[in-house]
Amino acid sequence: MKTVEFYKTVIETAANEEIKAFAEKELAKYEKAQVARKTYADKKAAEARAVKAELAEKIFAALTDEPQTATDLIAATGVEITPQGVAALVRNYGEGKVAKVDVKITGIKGKKVGYVKA
Numbered sequence: 246m247k248t249v250e251f252y253k254t255v256i257e258t259a260a261n262e263e264i265k266a267f268a269e270k271e272l273a274k275y276e277k278a279q280v281a282r283k284t285y286a287d288k289k290a291a292e293a294r295a296v297k298a299e300l301a302e303k304i305f306a307a308l309t310d311e312p313q314t315a316t317d318l319i320a321a322t323g324v325e326i327t328p329q330g331v332a333a334l335v336r337n338y339g340e341g342k343v344a345k346v347d348v349k350i351t352g353i354k355g356k357k358v359g360y361v362k363a
Contacts, residue, residue, distance in 0.1 A: 248275055300324055301338035304331060312348045312359025335360060 246254075252272035259265045307313075307321040315328035326334075335343050341363055348359035 297334065298338060300326060300330075301334040304334055305339065305342050308343060308360060308362045310361060312346050312361050314348060314350070314357050314359055318360060331360075332358070339363075 249272065252268045252275070255268040256265050256272070259268065303322045303324055304318050304326075307318050313321070315331035318331055319326060319328065335345070344361050344363040346359045346361055347356040349356055
């Protein structure tokens with residue numbers, strides 16, 4: 246049983262008025278705390294999105310018509326991010342701005358993902 250359900254059940258079934266009043270007070274306090282918690286979480290999430298969008302714009306500004314790997318983009322911009330982070334930024338913020346291509350790098354077995362301006 247969740248906290249809200251518990252307090253509502255107590256309010257509905259309690260015979261003692263003091264218990265009902267206490268449950269109503271605690272329910273109001275709980276709901277107020279939930280609103281404050283959600284507001285804080287939304288604010289923090291918006292700040293994190295803004296930071297990620299700024300990083301994405303720095304990465305996208307370093308793009309050229311020549312394919313570059315994520316490691317090359319990190320080195321070119323000097324941002325503190327992992328290659329997996331670059332891939333996530335491209336996936337989330339790069340729609341229409343970035344194109345992925347396969348790149349063969351000499352001395353390395355297999356292909357890598359390269360990014361170019363779209």
